[in-house]
Amino acid sequence: MDDDQRQNSSPSLESKNRRFTFAEVQRMSNNLERILGKGGFGTVFRGYLDDTEAAVKMLSHSSVQGYKQRYI
Numbered sequence: 001m002d003d004d005q006r007q008n009s010s011p012s013l014e015s016k017n018r019r020f021t022f023a024e025v026q027r028m029s030n031n032l033e034r035i036l037g038k039g040g041f042g043t044v045f046r047g048y049l050d051d052t053e054a055a056v057k058m059l060s061h062s063s064v065q066g067y068k069q070r071y072i
């Protein structure tokens with residue numbers, strides 16, 4: 001399936017991945033106040049994007065290295 005087909009078959013599935021600076025992450029997560037969980041790529045914190053509650057995932061340094069080793 002190519003990208004066009006994927007978009008047509010699931011129009012509501014849009015990527016919401018965005019990157020923020022550490023200062024922005026601190027602000028939106030109230031200084032990393034509440035941990036929601038941990039995954040293979042790093043810790044997930046509760047945060048707010050504007051007024052919407054959001055899960056904020058911080059990639060761990062080792063996962064970024066692993067990503068580079070695999071994909072670069």
Ligand SMILES: Nc1ncnc2c1ncn2[C@@H]1O[C@H](COP(=O)(O)OP(=O)(O)OP(=O)(O)O)[C@@H](O)[C@H]1O
Binds near residue numbers: 039041044054
């Ligand atoms: N949107 C969310 N709402 C609430 N908790 C969340 C949300 N996203 C992630 N979490 C919590 O953070 C944990 C880690 O999530 P994450 O997506 O990073 O990893 P995973 O899918 O569990 O594992 P992996 O990173 O190995 O694929 C989850 O198990 C869950 O407890």
